[in-house]
Amino acid sequence: MKKLMLGTAIAAGLATAAIGADDKVFVGHLVDYTGPTSFVGKYYGPGVADAVAYINANGGIDGTMIELESIDYAYKVPEAIAAYKKWRGKDMVAMQGWGTGDTEALISFVAKDEVPVWSASYSGHLTDPTGKNPNTKKPAPYNFFYGPSYSDACRALVQWARFDAKENGTKEPKFLHTGDNHPYPNAPKEACGEYAEELGFDVLTPVVVPLKPGDFKAQCLTIKNSGADYVFIGNLGGSVISLLKSCKTVGVDTTYMGNVWAGDYLTIKAAEAQNYVFPSASPFWDSEAEGMKLVKEIAAAAGTGTDEAPTHHYVRAICGTYYMKEAMEWAKANGGITGANIKKGMYERQDWVPEGLEGVCQPSTWTSEDHRGTMTVSINKGSFVDGEVVIEKVADTTLERRDDWLGY
Amino acid sequence: MGHVPNPRPSGDFRSTYADDNSLFPTRPAFYAMVAMVIAAIVIAPFLSEQLLFILISIGIYGIAALGLNVLVGVTGQISLGHSAFFGFGAFSSAYLSTNTGIPVLIAMPLAGLMTTAVGLIFGLPAARIKGLYLAIATLASQFILEDFFARAEWFTGGVYGSLADRPSLFGFILNTDLRYFYLVLFWTVVSYVAVSNLLRSRDGRALVAVRDHYLSAEIMGVNLTKYRVLSFGISSFFAGLGGALYAHYLEYVSVEGFTIILSISFLAMIIIGGLGSVAGSILGAAFIMVLPLVMETVASWAADIFPAMDAGKAYIKQMSIGAAIILFLIFEPEGLIHRWRLMRASWKLFPFST
Known part of the structure; x- marks a missing residue:
């Protein structure tokens, strides 16, 4: 009997482990650690990676883990496109992007494939999802970023x-x-x-x-x-x-x-x-803001910022990642984590501050006609x-x- | 063998000019070629994405390298601006297919022709100067065209680049790598047959004559200016065609993709593959494409054995690529194709070869 129970327990354990391993979504992450923007890339990139690691360590997206793959594309647009196409084959549900050149080049791709992107490019060209303004060169329905546009x-x-x-x-x-x-x-x-x-x-x-x-x-x-x-x-x-x-x-x-x-x-x-x-668009490292506690926990868990204080780009990266996280949570509760659902999740809240980041991320509102989160x-x-x-x-x-x- | 005007290795039994001019030296060589192409067609569906990507890249860069080989290997000119022509083809094809409604499949060879026109213009200095001076003149074409790409917004989209759709044939879109592979294979075969054919023609011999001894060639009645500029045109056509294939494969063209580094890579491909050799061009392209992957694997093994090396893996990889190229040039200066010929000779003479 004991043996049987042990066997069942092991089987159950294996089954949960299997579900746990299977229940994950893929997110592509473009970083520049070696190119002309590495000066800030080496703070923003780890910000995203550390935040995702912290989210996964604390239950993921209501149990769904985020599988993040970071590719250092050295700020070369063709390499970014190649990385994107590689990820497209992996059922990517969302992407953490980087530069303006690559993000703007990918506008049509991500719109066609329904992959929402949180870029570190705050180009104003990414803020008109429908092309309402005649000045808009290209509507960018799947592009988001945290903070004011350039x-x-x-x-x-x-x-x-x-x-x-x-x-x-x-x-x-x-x-x-x-x-x-x-x-x-x-x-x-x-x-x-x-x-x-x-x-x-x-x-x-x-x-x-x-x-x-x-x-x-x-x-x-x-x-x-x-x-x-x-x-x-x-x-x-x-x-x-x-x-x-x-x-x-x-x-x-x-x-x-x-x-x-x-x-x-x-x-x-x-x-x-x-x-x-x-x-x-965020406090600096030595700020006393309430949400900085979570930022510092994220950094400490990853061992970032132990020898020198990260720049505010690191903090902004965490905001960008947490908006993605909460949009994914909404998507999971409303039909599953797909690109299209995550995008809808971005429109659900007004004056939105991710939980735990009060005082760090500015209250932001995205609507289906206006992707300027904050002014x-x-x-x-x-x-x-x-x-x-x-x-x-x-x-x-x-x-x-x-x-x-x-x-x- | 310098004392023989037309050196023939022993075992070469060709006795007519027609034999001398055949596209393939022997029947079996022809069958082997056809078998290779058929094998590629049959095997392709079973290859992984990664392998397909490598093969497509080898095809695209192989076509462009072939063009450069006509210029450098066959005609003895030099060009440090090949990637600019590659880029011009890419932008032309993207422009034609997006703005004029010309189907992509037709825009590609058209882009090759447009690049030919540009190549002929930038080849004009070759009529007057040669050697290092020509190298610097072609370097100028690299910079002029690169700057043009960044500024001509109506044509290239400026620094934002332009989109290039995947080609379609009667509604059948070549939207997977496998489908695109067949298109690249088609153009690779066409290009290689075309250049092989060129080399046995009157014009092809004139190009070789310009390379071997331009003074003698001129005395024999070869129009030096015409053939020098022509070789720039031919080389640009293949660069443009390769560029067009590249553009529609990546589906996006950016000015950043066509720097002098790529021009030098093209030179490296033909030097490593074998100057003046048609098959050498594709071998060289394969070498340059595959070497980084091999070195990546080697560096990973090394890092497994010596964990201390893990941090420097990327650095070791880059260094090994450089080292491999240097060693290659020292021990095989005549290129991969020479090594291949030696191997073939050794199989032929099997029990008696060393």
Whole structure:
């Protein structure tokens, strides 16, 4: 009898193990740990991976495990497409994407295959799911991201700059966009320039600065001669550091405003920047916000951030992953975890903050006609003082949800 | 054998010009070729996705490498801009099939022709300069075209790239790798037969003459300018065709895919495969495609044996690829095709071979 019971127990155990092993969904994860955006990729990528590991360790999606495969595609679009096509054969239900070039290239693919994507690209081109705005190049029904779009973040910066210029008594401030001729720096170029003009800025001809670090004194001389008061930096990482250093040598006197990826304490430290303005959509590592407890638990479980503090990109990655998690939970309760159901799950909540991340992820709302999760942009100013990076928040701007800004 | 004007190895019993000109040296060689193609057709459905991907890539890069071999191996010119032509073909085919309504299957060879036109233009410097100077001139074509891809939004979609649909034949879409494999196989066979055929024609001999001794060729009445520029055109056609196949396989074309690194890879393919050899081009493409996979496996084994190496696995893989290429060039400078010929000779003379 004992033997029989033991046998049944083992059989039952095996059966549960088998179900447990079978009950999983596949999620593809594009990362850049070796390419031109690895400066921020090595924080965002682990953010997603750590969050998924933590979710799996704590019961998964109501019992369903997430099988995550990370591929380092070194920011090369063709490699990203190849990875996507490989994953398509594995019944991928969702994807954690990375760059603007690859995410925008994949818009039609993911729409056709019904695979929702949470990208680390916040390109405004990804925000119009139906193509309602005539300015939208391509409707992007399956693209999501957490945080303000590049265009909206830049608009908020421009708005702040307008205010700043008034305070300083600059009559007709000049605005200049810098960045590589590449989808990522190009994404906010037109949209932000238009808004700057609307606010009365003199918008100068954009200056092309390569995404790969180098000696940018020639570009800095152009910036200096243009007399720009506010310089928007569309690149990130090493390129920004090179630009700031070269411009310091040349003696450019201006206010730099970085894109969200161009601003973190590591960039400010390496460039020894002063009064460097950049947007953010989450608290920084040393914040006391309630939800940071979960963020730190996730990091501790994976052993991340033990020797140095992760940048805020890591925190944003966790937000992006948790929205996916909760949308999957809704999908599971409403017909099963499929791409189409997960997408529906994204529309279910208003002013949505993932559970446990209060104070970390901004309340966001996605609708079937508008994929701009949030219009709120935190604006920060960072300086390198006496070997320390000091970052202070200068404004919390909530932009108007204008229809003509949808999708670009 | 330098003292013999037309060296013939012993055992070569050809006695007529027609024999000399045959597409295949012997009947069995012809049968072997046909058998290989049939084998590929029959086996393909049983191959894994991964293997199909490798074979398709070998086919696509093999076609482009074949074009470069006509230019470098057969005519003795040099090009550091082959990947730009490959890219031009890719963008042309995507543009034609998306914007003009021309079916993809027709857009592909058309893209080859468009690339030929571009190749003829960029080949013009070859009429005047040669050697290292020509190399630098073709390097310019690489940069000019690459910049064109990034800026000509109407044609290429600019830095955002453009989409390229999978081809369809009377409503039958080639949307699986297996179906696409047959298309690539078709074009590979057509390309290889075409170039083999070219080499035994009057024009083909003229190209070889330009390579071997351009002064003698000119004295004999070969129009140097014409054949040099023509070889650029021919080479660009195959680059464009390969590029078009690549575009519709990936279903997306991006300017990032066609850098100078790819141009150098093409050169590596034909040098490793065998300069001037038709079959060598595809062997070289296979070598360059398969080597990273082999090295990956080797590095994994090594890491299993010496766990300390695990962290450096990716690095070891890259280094071994470089080392393998260097060793290959030292020990087999005449390419894979030479090794193959030696092997064949050794089987023929079996009991007496060393």
